[in-house]
Amino acid sequence: MDQTSHTPATRTPHRPRWRSLALLALLLVPLLWPVQHLAERYYRGVLIEQNRQTLDLYIANLLGTLRRFEVLPQILGDLPDLRSAMHAPTDSAILQQANQLLAQIREQTGADVIYLLNPKGHTLAASNWDQPDSFVGGNFDFRPYFREALSGQLGQFFGLGTTSGKRGYYFAYAMHEQERKIGVLVVKVDLDHTETLWGNTPEQLMVTDSNGVVILTSRPEWRFHATRPLSDEERANIAANQPYPTLSPRPLPFDPGAWLVQSSHLPETEWTVSIMAPRLLLDRPVRTALAVGGATLLVLLLLFSLLILRRRHYLERIALDARARAELEQRVLERTLDLEQLNDRLKQEVLEREQAQQGLVRAQDELVQAGKLSALGTMSASISHELNQPLAAIRSYAENAATLLDHQRTDDARTNLGLISELTGRMASIIAHLRAFARRDRHAPARVALQPALDDTMALLAKRRRELDVELSRDLPEATIWVQAGETRLRQVLGNLLANALDALSEKAPPRRIWISTEQHGEYIHLLLRDNGPGFSDDALEHAREPFFTTKTSAQGLGLGLSICDTLMRALGGELLLANHPDGGALLTLRLRLASPGVNLQPTEDF
Structure with a gap:
């Protein structure tokens, strides 16, 4: 027998495979660039959209604050006490009455200061007449809002108060007597609280006026700095109107490359509102995406190397x-x-x-x-x-x-x-x-007045009840009934049950009626809601509390109303009972625990 057939095959020398892996790794590294580009474009879009929504909300709040007081000077100009002060500027009793009236209006409206100027710009009466920084006796004829009001326009101006040193937005309107202007009413709006609404977030807020000077910002060190070089005309206007604590605003210490800036111009005030997100908010997720991409490539290389080793061992085993x-x-x-x-x-x-x-x-x-x-x-x-x-x-x-x-x-x-x-x-x-x-609900039960909650719910459903011509019969005690419940949860339950009653009555010909009454059983009060509709079927009574069970079409309801009501009532320590009335129609009973009369066990629910 030929012995050469049993001779082991000569092994082929191994090639340097790790050198090939290193070369492959160098070829795969450029793939990280498109990963970085796509990640940066995606996260930039997400950040821009989030900041745009936040910017729109802040602008709406800012404009809402200003518009609340825009028409106030025109309305106050017709008050007899203020007109009397203009006709008798030396009568101390009349001026004192005007001061007290302006102070009362300021408390009611929330304005910072309201004051009355004569045609020469002297302050005759002010809401802060009894304060150390009172405007009474001051002259403000140098302010643009005074000149605009005397020219027949609605004066508007942002500036730092020369007396109080506080920032504010001013609305001014002239008081007319026939064709003659007898004075000017000015309302100052405090804008400090608009900065506090921003909160402690990485994004920063900045509002600049027509001069490009920062007037509102979430970073106090940026306040009253110029975002661009000022022209000679702008510097002259600043010196004449004195809107800032300085006549030469310093340049804003701002690095554009470190922020992503989005701005919106407000034509009403000639302001520009900007939101600036740190570049770090974009770079951080991009670096994370690159790290994930690099790790993925490394795993691929390891898998590829394992495949190469496995193939080599497999070939060696075949040769042996x-x-x-x-x-x-x-x-x-x-x-x-x-x-x-x-x-x-x-x-x-x-x-x-x-x-x-x-x-x-x-x-x-x-x-x-x-x-x-x-x-x-x-x-x-x-x-x-x-x-x-x-x-x-x-x-x-x-x-x-x-x-x-x-x-x-x-x-x-x-x-x-x-x-x-x-x-x-x-x-x-x-x-x-x-x-x-x-209102937002709280988890713990509170002392809630039953009749007002029922009144609020019926007010929301009044339009539909009138359309269906439903007669409402109420048999409730005159004294307020206090129960332990969540105020919003109780209103939600009442709204769902009364809306279901109206739905049932819409399938019935007139007359349509709903009866509401109460019965006391020990430490519980039973609120009975009855209608003369078709009532519950046997199947409905058995499955009504189950989610998604409904006798309506899909367009009319999802079958969650009674299920949610039952869950809410159990969470409040009460119970929802379903039955048919002997005289026909549905009878729903809310079993609620009574609470002693008085104030709520917990503070009123927040919005």
Whole structure:
């Protein structure tokens, strides 16, 4: 027998494989550049969008603060006590009365200072008449707002108070007597609190005026610094109007490369509001993405090296044991086939799980969106219907008042203003109902008055009740009933139950009625809500508390109302009972624990 057939195969010298791995690593490193570029573009977009929303919110708050006081000088100009002060500038009693009136208006409106100037700019009366920094006796004819008011415009000006040393925004309007201007009313608005709203965040806020000087900022060291070189004309205006504590604002110590800046111009005030995010907020996630990318490449290299080593050992084993090669290949083939089949099954299971998860996520998103749209529609309809009528009436009375003033019919005009005041009171009452319904809840039960909560809920549903012509019968004690509950949770339960009652009555022909009454049982009070609708079916009574059970169409409800109400009542230590009344219709009973009369156990819920 030929002995050469059993001679082991000569081994091939190994090539330097680690040199190949190093070369491959150098080729893969440039892939980190597009990773960095894509990560920077993505995180920059996210940061810009977040800062844009924050900037819009701050601008809305700032403009809202200014617009609250914009028309105040025009309204105060018609007050008799202030006009008397203009006609009798030497009468101390009249001036004292004007001082007290301005102080009272300042307390009611929240303005910083309100003061009255004669046509020469001398202060006759001021809301801070009794303060060490009183404006009384001061002359402000050098201020631009005084000159603009005397020229017939609404004077507007930002500046540092020469007397108080405080920043503020000034609104001024001339007082007219026929064609003659007899004085100027000025309202100063304190803007310091707008800086405190920013909070302690990495992003910084900066508001600059038309001169490019920082007037509001979240960093006090930037205040009253110039963001650009000032022209000679701007320096002259600063010297004449004295809006800052210095006549030559120093340049702002600001490195543009260290910040991402977004700005918005306000035409009403000629201000520019900017939000600046530190570059670190962008660089940090980009570096993290690069680290993850580098780690991924390193793992790939390690896996590739392991594959190379495994292949080398596999080839060596084939060279040493040629006779077992066929058997080994067969086993590998069989094992590979089993693994492929198992892999296919695993892929199919993973695909099915992913599809089920995606379906669940879509269903949850649609459920949340439906809840948001439902709440938004209800609140929008209530606000639109309840406020449009008084707003239309206010517009009509205001137009009539202007016409009456043109015809010197001041008494009739005053009557119209009184009607406008009554209508605004009505609108405030409507908004109070909506605000009470929208308060944030606290987890611990508090002492809550039952009748006001029921009144607020019925006020929100009044429009729909009138549309359905539903008669409401209330049999409640005159004395206030105090229960232990969460104020917002109780309103949510009452709103859901009464809305369900109206839904049930919409399926019935008139007459439609709802009865509300109470019964005391020991330390509990039972609030009974009954309607003359179709009532509960046996299936509904059995499953009504289960989530997503509903007898309505998908467009009418999601089947979560009674489930949520039952959960809330149990959390409050109460109970929700469902039944049909012997005379027909549904009967719902809220079982609440009584609380002793008095103030709340906990502070009123915040907004």
